[in-house]
Amino acid sequence: MESASSGREATTGGATVCPRCAGEDVTAVASSPVPGVWQVLQCGRCLYMWRTTEPARRTRRDAYPRQFRLTAADIADAAEVPPVPPRVAG
Amino acid sequence: MPYDDLRSFLNTLEKEGQLLRITDEVLPEPDLAAAANAAGRIGDGAPALWFDRIQGFTDARVVMNVHGSWRNHALALGLPKETSTREQVEEFARRWDAFPVAPERRADAPWQENTLTGDDVDLFRVLPLFRLNDGDGGFYLDKAAVVSRDPEAPDDFGRQNVGTYRLEVVGRDRLGLQPVPMHDIAQHLRKAEERGEDLPVAITLGNDPVVPIVAGMPMGYDQSEYEMAGALRGAPLPLAVAPHTGLDVPWGAEVVIEGVIEAGVRQLEGPFGEFTGHYSGGRRMPVVRIERISYRTDPVFESLYLGMPWTECDYLVGPNTCVPLLKQLRAEFPEVRAVNAMYTHGLLVIISTAKRYGGFAKAVGMRAMTTPHGLGYVTQVILVDEDVDPFDLPQVMWAQSSKVNPREDVVVVPNLSVLGLAPAAEPAGVTSKMIIDATTPVAPDRRGNFGMPTRDLPETAEWTQRLRSLLAER
Numbered sequence: 001m002e003s004a005s006s007g008r009e010a011t012t013g014g015a016t017v018c019p020r021c022a023g024e025d026v027t028a029v030a031s032s033p034v035p036g037v038w039q040v041l042q043c044g045r046c047l048y049m050w051r052t053t054e055p056a057r058r059t060r061r062d063a064y065p066r067q068f069r070l071t072a073a074d075i076a077d078a079a080e081v082p083p084v085p086p087r088v089a090g
Numbered sequence: 091m092p093y094d095d096l097r098s099f100l101n102t103l104e105k106e107g108q109l110l111r112i113t114d115e116v117l118p119e120p121d122l123a124a125a126a127n128a129a130g131r132i133g134d135g136a137p138a139l140w141f142d143r144i145q146g147f148t149d150a151r152v153v154m155n156v157h158g159s160w161r162n163h164a165l166a167l168g169l170p171k172e173t174s175t176r177e178q179v180e181e182f183a184r185r186w187d188a189f190p191v192a193p194e195r196r197a198d199a200p201w202q203e204n205t206l207t208g209d210d211v212d213l214f215r216v217l218p219l220f221r222l223n224d225g226d227g228g229f230y231l232d233k234a235a236v237v238s239r240d241p242e243a244p245d246d247f248g249r250q251n252v253g254t255y256r257l258e259v260v261g262r263d264r265l266g267l268q269p270v271p272m273h274d275i276a277q278h279l280r281k282a283e284e285r286g287e288d289l290p291v292a293i294t295l296g297n298d299p300v301v302p303i304v305a306g307m308p309m310g311y312d313q314s315e316y317e318m319a320g321a322l323r324g325a326p327l328p329l330a331v332a333p334h335t336g337l338d339v340p341w342g343a344e345v346v347i348e349g350v351i352e353a354g355v356r357q358l359e360g361p362f363g364e365f366t367g368h369y370s371g372g373r374r375m376p377v378v379r380i381e382r383i384s385y386r387t388d389p390v391f392e393s394l395y396l397g398m399p400w401t402e403c404d405y406l407v408g409p410n411t412c413v414p415l416l417k418q419l420r421a422e423f424p425e426v427r428a429v430n431a432m433y434t435h436g437l438l439v440i441i442s443t444a445k446r447y448g449g450f451a452k453a454v455g456m457r458a459m460t461t462p463h464g465l466g467y468v469t470q471v472i473l474v475d476e477d478v479d480p481f482d483l484p485q486v487m488w489a490q491s492s493k494v495n496p497r498e499d500v501v502v503v504p505n506l507s508v509l510g511l512a513p514a515a516e517p518a519g520v521t522s523k524m525i526i527d528a529t530t531p532v533a534p535d536r537r538g539n540f541g542m543p544t545r546d547l548p549e550t551a552e553w554t555q556r557l558r559s560l561l562a563e564r
Contacts, residue, residue, distance in 0.1 A: 020227075029214065029261065029262060030212075030214035030262075032145075032146030032147070033146065033147055033148040033149065034145075034146050034147070034148055037145060037146035038118075038145075038146045040214065040219075040229075042228075042260075042261075046227075046358060047227065047228065047260050047266075047357065047358050047359075048227055048228065049227070049228035049229060049259065049260070050221070050228075051118060051119060051220075051221070053117060053118070053119070053145065053146070054119040054120070054221065055119070055120060057224060058119070058221070058224060065224065065225070067225070068224070068225040068361065070372065074372060075358060078358055078372055078373050078374050079373050079374065080356045080373070080374045081268075081356075081373045081374065081375055081510070082269060082271055082276055082279070082280070082376075084283055084354050084356065085280050085283050085284050086284070087283075087284060087285070087286050088284040088285065
C-alpha cells in the first residue's frame with residue numbers, strides 16, 4: 001500500500017483522517033489511470049473506502065453525516081453475521 | 091433467440107431504443123449512481139445507461155439499469171417490449187414448466203482472454219469501481235452471480251448454488267460478502283466452517299440477461315439455477331469451468347473472479363443501501379480472498395442502483411419472486427389464480443384465489459408465509475377474489491376497501507421469522523405477520539352483504555376493443 005499523504009482533498013487541517021471514524025491509518029488503494037485526477041483511500045480501522053473526488057459529504061470528516069459515523073465502540077461491538085459455527089469433529 | 095452474453099443483449103436494447111449512451115464526461119461519483127437512480131424516476135420505459143467517458147479513467151465501460159424497466163425486462167426474456175407486467179409473469183410461469191433444461195458445455199469462453207493471478211490480482215485494474223449511495227461503506231459489486239458448491243456434496247450439480255449477494259470491495263483482492271441465513275450460500279458456508287475449511291467461490295460479472303434473473307430467484311436448495319436459466323431462455327445455458335475453482339460459470343460472463351470465503355473470518359462490512367429502501371450494515375461479515383481474475387478484453391462493468399424503490403432491483407426480482415410463490419401455492423391449492431409478490435422482494439404479497447369453502451383464503455395466506463421464500467419474507471398477504479387482478483392496484487384497493495371487515499378479516503400472527511434486513515422487524519429477524527382477507531366470504535362463512543355485486547356488462551369486453559381501435563386510428 002502506498003501512503004495516502006499525497007491524497008487530495010481528504011484532509012481536515014493537515015493529516016488525512018477517515019471521514020467516517022476519524023481513524024488516522026489511511027492508505028491509498030488505487031490511483032486514477034489518468035495521472036493525478038483522484039486516489040481511492042481506505043481507513044485501516046473501519047475499512048471505509050472513498051475516492052478523493054467524491055462530494056465533501058463523503059470525503060471530509062467535518063461534512064460526513066452523523067448517522068453514518070462510526071465510533072471505536074461501534075467497531076468493537078459489531079455483531080458477527082452469520083456467527084462462526086463451532087467446529088464439528090470428524 | 092436467447093442471448094449468450096451481455097454484449098449481444100446490449101445490442102438489442104440499443105436497436106429497440108432501450109439503451110442510452112451518455113456521451114458527456116461524467117464523474118464516477120455521484121454521477122453514475124445518480125443517473126441510474128434517476129432512471130427509476132422517469133417512468134416504466136426507462137432505458138439502460140451506458141457510460142464510457144468517466145473522469146480519471148482511460149478505458150472504462152459501465153452499464154447500469156439493464157433490467158430497469160418493464161420494457162427491458164420483457165426484452166431480456168425475448169418478449170416484445172410492450173408486453174404487460176402480468177403477461178410477462180404469466181409467460182415466465184409457462185416457461186418454468188420446462189425446468190430443468192440441462193446446460194450446454196462450451197469451450198473458449200471469452201473471459202479466458204485475460205488473467206490476473208498472485209500479486210497481480212487487483213480489482214481496480216479490471217473494474218471501474220464506484221460508490222452507489224452516500225452512506226455505503228465502500229464500492230460494491232451488487233449484480234454478480236456468486237457460485238458455490240455444497241461441501242458435503244461437491245459433485246452435486248443441483249446443489250451448486252448461483253446467487254446474488256452484495257459484495258463490498260474491502261481491498262484490491264478482498265471482498266466482504268453478506269450471506270443471508272435463508273439463502274443457500276449460508277448453508278454452504280456453515281458446512282465448510284464446521285469442517286474448518288475455506289469455501290471456494292466464483293463470482294461472475296456482466297452476465298447474459300437471464301442469469302441475474304435466476305440468481306435472484308428463490309428456488310429450492312437442490313434446484314439448479316442454471317437449469318432454470320435454460321427453461322427461461324428456451325435453450326440450454328452455455329457454461330464453462332472456472333479454471334481455479336472448477337466451479338461451473340456462465341460462458342458469456344465479462345469477468346470471472348475466483349477465490350475462497352475464508353473460514354472463521356469476519357470483518358466489518360457496510361453499510362449498504364439495500365432493496366428495502368434502508369441501509370443495513372456495521373456488522374462483521376465473511377470475507378472472500380480473491381486468487382484469480384479472468385476477464386474479456388475491454389470488459390463491461392455492469393452495476394445496479396438500488397435505494398428507495400422503485401429501482402432496477404425491483405424489476406429484476408419482481409417476476410422472479412411471483413412465479414415460485416405461484417407454483418408452490420398452486421401445487422397444493424389449484425384455486426390460486428395469480429400472485430403479485432413484487433413489493434420489496436415479496437415482503438408484501440397480493441394473491442388472487444377462488445375459494446373452496448369459508449376460511450379458505452386465509453389458509454392460502456398462511457401457506458404463503460410458510461413457503462421457503464415466505465419464511466424470510468411475506469410479512470403481509472392481501473387475498474383477493476379470483477376476478478380481481480392482483481397486479482391492478484386500484485382493483486386491489488377496491489377489494490380491500492369494500493370486502494374487509496377488519497375484526498374478522500385481519501389476522502396478525504406474532505413472532506415469526508423474517509430476513510434480518512427487514513426494517514420493521516424487532517428484534518432483527520423476528521416480526522409479526524398479517525393476513526388481510528379481502529375475498530368475498532363464502533359458505534359457511536356468511537358475513538356481510540355481498541349478495542348483489544355489480545359486474546362488468548357482458549358487452550364491455552367488445553367495447554373495450556372497439557374503443558382501443560378507435561383511439562389507435564385517430
